Amino acid sequence: MIRRLGRSLRRAVGWPAAPDYRTLLFEELRAYLAARRPSRILEIGPKDGLDTRRLLTLEPKRLTLVDLPRAEVANRRWLAEIGSPAIEYISANLMYSDVIPALPAHDLVWCTGVLYHNPEQLRMVRLLYDLLEPGGVLVLESATTRNPRLRDASCVEIVYPPSDELKRKYHISANITHLPSARALVAWMQMVGFEDIVASTSHRRVSRALARARAAFIATRPIAPRSTVYYALGQEDGYEIGRAR
Numbered sequence: 001m002i003r004r005l006g007r008s009l010r011r012a013v014g015w016p017a018a019p020d021y022r023t024l025l026f027e028e029l030r031a032y033l034a035a036r037r038p039s040r041i042l043e044i045g046p047k048d049g050l051d052t053r054r055l056l057t058l059e060p061k062r063l064t065l066v067d068l069p070r071a072e073v074a075n076r077r078w079l080a081e082i083g084s085p086a087i088e089y090i091s092a093n094l095m096y097s098d099v100i101p102a103l104p105a106h107d108l109v110w111c112t113g114v115l116y117h118n119p120e121q122l123r124m125v126r127l128l129y130d131l132l133e134p135g136g137v138l139v140l141e142s143a144t145t146r147n148p149r150l151r152d153a154s155c156v157e158i159v160y161p162p163s164d165e166l167k168r169k170y171h172i173s174a175n176i177t178h179l180p181s182a183r184a185l186v187a188w189m190q191m192v193g194f195e196d197i198v199a200s201t202s203h204r205r206v207s208r209a210l211a212r213a214r215a216a217f218i219a220t221r222p223i224a225p226r227s228t229v230y231y232a233l234g235q236e237d238g239y240e241i242g243r244a245r
Contacts, residue, residue, distance in 0.1 A: 004233065024124045024201075025139065038108035040106040044067075045114040053082065056082070058108075065079075065088070066091060066092060066100070069089065069093075070151075071091075100131075103119075103185055106136060108137050110129060110137070111138070111139065112216070118178075125188045126231065135221065138217075139218050140217050141215070144179060144212075145181045146169070146170040146181060150181055155183075159172065162177070182215035193229040195221075
């Protein structure tokens with residue numbers, strides 16, 4: 001309601017529209033990459049195709065899109081408008097499809113607005129790590145806990161079963177049950193081995209309310225794996241949790 005009123009006020013007085021946080025996040029990615037140009041890019045859950053268009057400006061040899069089968073019809077419409085031969089489209093569930101383990105490693109993985117729809121979030125972060133080449137870059141963005149008392153903690157808010165009141169209050173759908181804090185997102189990335197983790201300012205540059213509800217990070221899979229991360233602690237058979245794919 002407040003956001004709608006804000007948009008109406010901007011239009012009425014002629015103020016410029018608030019920037020799209022995804023545009024700002026992409027600008028941060030460009031700065032993070034510096035002169036590097038990823039040859040293989042994986043975009044998970046491409047939504048409206050706007051990020052796809054931005055990623056194509058990096059001139060990859062291959063841009064692979066993965067989205068759920070139910071989204072394919074809508075996605076095919078804007079894919080036809082783009083018409084890029086660099087795009088490969090895969091209609092599958094990233095976490096559970098047999099197609100995903102056969103994918104090659106990528107130089108860049110772009111994953112925004114997807115993680116919090118899956119309850120196995122640490123496993124998913126591990127999968128994103130596995131889908132990257134050593135030295136590859138991850139862009140990870142997610143909704144975060146709505147509870148003000150948990151925002152500064154390293155924890156996950158479980159909203160289940162979500163009552164109608166909570167769904168209205170938190171602006172969430174029935175398939176969203178786990179909302180991590182920003183610190184929990186960082187902890188997961190560190191646990192699976194990411195380094196050079198940089199917090200995005202994209203949400204805060206749009207509004208404080210958005211920054212309280214979402215978080216984004218850019219990180220790198222190291223060239224050589226480190227023995228100190230959580231997934232490498234165990235040496236005996238059966239202890240190590242293992243690869244996610």
